[in-house]
Amino acid sequence: MTISINNADVSGNAGMTPVDIGDAVRRFREASGYSVEDLAVTCGLTDVEISRIETGEDLDPGRVKRIAAALQMPASTFDSL
Template sequence: METAVRKRPIHLGDHVRRMRTALGVKQASLATELGTTQQNISRIEQEEDMDKATLEKIAKALGVTPEAIENFSEEGAMFNIQTLHDNSSGNIASGNYNQYTFNPIEKIVELYDALLKAEREKNELLERILKGQVPEK
């Protein structure tokens, strides 16, 4: 007795999600690479189908071919990822993404210092006003 093998239809959004997670790429990073929002990437990953242009942009950003996403399987993914990662150029899969040259903590400290200076100047002015020493303009 033969059992019928039921083939599931391709769910491109799910394939994109699985490929992205296999590559270790966050939705926010992919969104930045594509010039969109993380919410839009989440929406795309929930859709069963997508237009060819979108699929090609996502594939390019991930450093894989559109066919690799369409034909995604857990077994084939590791081979494709390893092969494409070794030969990729300038995308998030190869680790080449924007790196900022400033330290955000230093920027916060600079802002704090500027606010503190302004507060001290304001206090000095208020003290002079209270003592009757109104500054001349």
């Protein structure tokens, strides 16, 4: 299955778990064609920080918002943070 920005659906985000949030970040990253390393350079985080967010281990709102901005994710995606 191919994921594109148009079908990387994260609607209904109320009550998203850390794993759901991390999965949404991963899907948007992949749909944008970024590797973890590419995204790290783009948003100024380390690849380890991004990996921890994608697995739900670290959901620092500031880091998540930096990633969301770099991936041009809808601002409402992480309203629950």
